[in-house]
Amino acid sequence: MLQIEDLRVKLGEKIILEHIDMEIGQGETHVLFGPNGSGKTSLLMTIMGYPQYKVVRGRILFKGEDITELPMDERAQMGIGMSYQRPPTINGLKTYQMVEICAREEVDVKDLASRVNFQDFLERDINAGFSGGEIKRSELLQLMAQNPDLMLFDEPESGVDLENIALVGRTIASLLQRDNDHAVKGQKSKMQLKLERTKMGLIITHTGHILDYVTADKGQVLYDGRLSCISNPREILSCIGKDGYEECVRCIAGTS
Amino acid sequence: MHSRDELRQRAEKVREKKATLGPDIDLGQFDDAPVPHEYLADEELCQLPEEEQERLIMAGLDVTEKGRGGTFFQKDTTVIHCDTRQEGVEVLPIRKALEEHDWINEYYWKLVSVDTDKYTAAAELGLHDGYVIRALPGSKSIYPVQACLYVDKDGLQQNVHNIIIAEEDSELHVITGCSTSPHTKSGVHVGVSEFYVKKNAKLSFTMIHNWAEDMLVRPRSVGRVEEGGLFLNNYICMKPVKSLQMYPTTHLVGKDAVARFYTIIVGAPGSEYDVGGRIFLKERGDRAEIVARTISNGARIIARGHLIGEVPEVKAHLECRGLLLNGGVIHAVPELEGRVDGVEMSHEAAVGKIAQEEIQYLMSRGLSEDEATSTIVRGFLSVDIPGLPPQLKAEIDRAIEASDKDVM
Numbered sequence: 001m002l003q004i005e006d007l008r009v010k011l012g013e014k015i016i017l018e019h020i021d022m023e024i025g026q027g028e029t030h031v032l033f034g035p036n037g038s039g040k041t042s043l044l045m046t047i048m049g050y051p052q053y054k055v056v057r058g059r060i061l062f063k064g065e066d067i068t069e070l071p072m073d074e075r076a077q078m079g080i081g082m083s084y085q086r087p088p089t090i091n092g093l094k095t096y097q098m099v100e101i102c103a104r105e106e107v108d109v110k111d112l113a114s115r116v117n118f119q120d121f122l123e124r125d126i127n128a129g130f131s132g133g134e135i136k137r138s139e140l141l142q143l144m145a146q147n148p149d150l151m152l153f154d155e156p157e158s159g160v161d162l163e164n165i166a167l168v169g170r171t172i173a174s175l176l177q178r179d180n181d182h183a184v185k186g187q188k189s190k191m192q193l194k195l196e197r198t199k200m201g202l203i204i205t206h207t208g209h210i211l212d213y214v215t216a217d218k219g220q221v222l223y224d225g226r227l228s229c230i231s232n233p234r235e236i237l238s239c240i241g242k243d244g245y246e247e248c249v250r251c252i253a254g255t256s
Numbered sequence: 257m258h259s260r261d262e263l264r265q266r267a268e269k270v271r272e273k274k275a276t277l278g279p280d281i282d283l284g285q286f287d288d289a290p291v292p293h294e295y296l297a298d299e300e301l302c303q304l305p306e307e308e309q310e311r312l313i314m315a316g317l318d319v320t321e322k323g324r325g326g327t328f329f330q331k332d333t334t335v336i337h338c339d340t341r342q343e344g345v346e347v348l349p350i351r352k353a354l355e356e357h358d359w360i361n362e363y364y365w366k367l368v369s370v371d372t373d374k375y376t377a378a379a380e381l382g383l384h385d386g387y388v389i390r391a392l393p394g395s396k397s398i399y400p401v402q403a404c405l406y407v408d409k410d411g412l413q414q415n416v417h418n419i420i421i422a423e424e425d426s427e428l429h430v431i432t433g434c435s436t437s438p439h440t441k442s443g444v445h446v447g448v449s450e451f452y453v454k455k456n457a458k459l460s461f462t463m464i465h466n467w468a469e470d471m472l473v474r475p476r477s478v479g480r481v482e483e484g485g486l487f488l489n490n491y492i493c494m495k496p497v498k499s500l501q502m503y504p505t506t507h508l509v510g511k512d513a514v515a516r517f518y519t520i521i522v523g524a525p526g527s528e529y530d531v532g533g534r535i536f537l538k539e540r541g542d543r544a545e546i547v548a549r550t551i552s553n554g555a556r557i558i559a560r561g562h563l564i565g566e567v568p569e570v571k572a573h574l575e576c577r578g579l580l581l582n583g584g585v586i587h588a589v590p591e592l593e594g595r596v597d598g599v600e601m602s603h604e605a606a607v608g609k610i611a612q613e614e615i616q617y618l619m620s621r622g623l624s625e626d627e628a629t630s631t632i633v634r635g636f637l638s639v640d641i642p643g644l645p646p647q648l649k650a651e652i653d654r655a656i657e658a659s660d661k662d663v664m
Binding site: 048049071072076082088090092093098101102146 | 611613614616617618619620621622623624625628631632634635636637638639
């Protein structure tokens with residue numbers, strides 16, 4: 001379980017997140033909406049443990065442990081993983097090596113890569129000249145190898161062409177134990193599978209396209225560094241579609 | 257026949273001539289008197305002290321000679337082992353070649369001028385030995401020939417002259433190491449090398465330097481590549497050295513000739529390196545590439561590169577990247593010289609520290625900060641060298657892996 005309590009975060013001298021409370025229970029996936037610059041990526045980076053994002057109030061608990069001051073690598077080892085929108089290129093580090101790093105043990109890199117149609121990129125330097133869609137598939141491949149319990153997805157559908165959006169969507173669903181394969185292959189009922197689900201997800205999306213492939217338990221809107229409106233993700237999406245984020249401002253004004 | 261007397265006269269005139277680059281060395285402080293050593297048979301080679309064997313392995317010399325096409329091993333001033341294990345490849349000491357074969361005079365001092373500076377002069381006037389490696393026409397060698405120039409005597413000035421010839425349509429791989437014995441502290445190594453890559457031949461030359469902290473090193477190399485030839489020149493130096501200065505030059509004299517220079521240097525504190533590569537593209541279709549990766553841990557590194565396009569339809573690229581890990585200076589000097597319309601030449605140079613963003617990306621995958629840093633450094637040093645046999649690539653990787661501890 002991830003618990004965030006009354007979080008205030010500074011980037012440089014600026015407060016970028018304020019009064020953030022969030023709880024992602026075991027097996028739950030949440031979707032995070034919000035306009036550009038509202039702090040969505042900052043929230044993910046803070047959970048991941050990027051030291052530039054300074055927590056000045058509140059705390060973050062993961063699996064019952066206070067991780068607010070924990071360095072990133074230890075958070076990764078505890079089971080937090082992130083799919084980046086614009087990861088850096090590391091010259092000379094081959095993609096297959098990066099996948100091995102993520103796995104931390106012997107892993108059939110080629111087999112994993114074939115699931116996201118990425119075999120041809122394994123000998124390339126990680127992220128070097130990758131297109132938007134290639135970055136997404138590379139990030140998912142790394143997460144597959146890392147197999148974390150809490151996965152943070154920063155706009156997984158942005159820059160992905162139509163051909164690949166289904167692949168990306170289905171892979172995320174599989175990572176979060178929300179794909180049909182689980183249901184079909186197993187003997188268990190869907191309800192049983194849902195109860196046994198352990199993987200947690202937090203997905204940033206602008207368009208909501210990802211919801212066509214991944215079911216989510218809750219949706220939240222981040223606006224100007226504050227969370228509002230915990231609700232059914234589809235409902236939020238249609239509300240934003242109709243009334244825009246202006247409605248969220250009214251929500252925040254009402255609560256604080 | 258080339259007159260040795262004439263060469264000596266020319267050398268005499270420049271005995272005191274300082275080199276254009278690099279700090280001047282007072283050669284008078286070093287001893288260049290011959291140091292006799294016994295010749296070692298194959299089995300004796302394997303009985304060298306373990307410590308010594310390790311030093312040799314680091315410089316690419318495998319005493320078991322497994323997977324090697326031939327071996328040349330010079331200790332101080334004396335050749336202690338020399339053999340060929342592959343048909344079509346000749347390996348012989350240069351003094352022997354000069355005494356017994358007329359053909360060597362077509363190559364000896366034909367690319368490097370004997371009167372370049374005091375170091376070339378010393379190589380002629382006080383020649384100890386050196387190797388001649390020649391691939392006969394059409395021969396394709398599978399295993400690399402290994403050559404090692406070893407300095408055992410403290411305070412020695414070692415003067416060597418090497419000639420490498422890849423005859424028409426041949427393929428030759430050479431791995432050459434220079435090293436010092438564990439107890440050696442100071443000395444001078446003067447090494448003249450001349451490379452001949454003939455029509456449609458392929459030569460890869462990988463040099464691994466493994467010096468001591470107070471060694472002064474002055475290589476002087478020139479190569480010549482004919483039509484359709486390929487010359488790969490790799491240089492790796494991961495160990496401290498007091499001062500190293502070299503500016504190997506290659507002339508692409510036939511059309512569609514290719515030269516690629518790859519340099520990897522990890523500069524230790526107090527070490528000074530002035531290294532570079534210069535390639536002249538003289539015929540249509542010629543291509544050249546110079547890639548340098550340097551890391552400073554408190555060293556002073558000047559990384560030069562100079563590409564000269566003399567005719568249209570040539571292509572050349574220069575890449576010079578430096579990583580400052582622990583102080584020191586990296587000075588990149590990339591030069592492009594297009595002398596006619598229609599040349600295509602480019603360069604990229606970058607000097608800086610490791611990007612924090614890259615470290616954090618790896619940390620978010622579970623690596624500690626130190627592990628992340630060393631992963632990035634290893635990536636930085638691992639250059640893809642097209643055309644290099646996997647065995648030699650493994651040799652380079654081994655040198656990089658072994659230096660990992662020193663880098664951090």
